[in-house]
Amino acid sequence: xxxxxxxxxxxxxxxxxxxxxxxxxxxxxxxxxxxxxxxxxxxxxxxxxxxxxxxxxxxxxxxxxxxxxxxxxxxxxxxxxxxxxxxxxxxxxxxxxxxxxxxxxxxxxxxxxxxxxxxxxxxxxxxxxxxxxxxxxxxxxxxxxxxxxxxxxxxxxxxxxxxxxxxxxxxxxxxxxxxxxxxxxxxxxxxxxxxxxxxxxxxxxxxxxxxxxxxxxxxxxxxxxxxxxxxxxxxxxxxxxxxxxxxxxxxxxxxxxxxxxxxxxxxxxxx
Numbered sequence: 583x584x585x586x587x588x589x590x591x592x593x594x595x596x597x598x599x600x601x602x603x604x605x606x607x608x609x610x611x612x613x614x615x616x617x618x619x620x621x622x623x624x625x626x627x628x629x630x631x632x633x634x635x636x637x638x639x640x641x642x643x644x645x646x647x648x649x650x651x652x653x654x655x656x657x658x659x660x661x662x663x664x665x666x667x668x669x670x671x672x673x674x675x676x677x678x679x680x681x682x683x684x685x686x687x688x689x690x691x692x693x694x695x696x697x698x699x700x701x702x703x704x705x706x707x708x709x710x711x712x713x714x715x716x717x718x719x720x721x722x723x724x725x726x727x728x729x730x731x732x733x734x735x736x737x738x739x740x741x742x743x744x745x746x747x748x749x750x751x752x753x754x755x756x757x758x759x760x761x762x763x764x765x766x767x768x769x770x771x772x773x774x775x776x777x778x779x780x781x782x783x784x785x786x787x788x789x790x791x792x793x794x795x796x797x798x799x800x801x802x803x804x805x806x807x808x809x810x811x812x813x814x815x816x817x818x819x820x821x822x823x824x825x826x827x828x829x830x831x832x833x834x835x836x837x838x839x840x841x842x843x844x845x846x847x848x849x850x851x852x853x
Contacts, residue, residue: 646685646714657707675701689713723750731766737794756787
């Protein structure tokens, strides 16, 4: 038997564990998990460093007042800040306390802080809304929704207004917004949608919005052209009125330079 062969080595060291033993596999697995955890912590630390180094103003803290526009603005600013700074998602709920004061901060430390893992940014915002706004607020939003009209607002602004109201009333969905939009939009848009064959049952809210925007642009062009045509028709009669000016001398026939008076014997001259 070769002294350097595999069996010779096994006979010399019968108790030496091989690399494929269970204990070795366990050790390798724990080492891999530790390395993975270390890399994750380093990645989170790097993202936190990047987030704090980005030059962007922090959202204005929300104090819990029952002001829908203020709450909506705060929700947008916080979400936007997290996205721009690439703040780690698992730490966002824990960091939300930095953007809350007053009644809103009281809710956070009483209900969210004890176990932040139960919340997401979206669910926290929903429960914060329920805590800070009166119980009848959703009914008030629903009433405002069905009383809304486009008025002088552009169609996209009006649809955004309907979306804002509907987002606070669970019973309102895209179909509710389509029904209210078709009923309360500018009359010429209602006609254009009908002419285009739009149906509340088969046409999406996005299609209504895009078509409404283009119809709106066409209406502005039509109004501009009509006003210009009306102005031209008003000025046209004035252009046809003859202008009274002093006649020029050239307009009268001049006597011929070769004219010579005839020799009339009967012509008498005054003495």
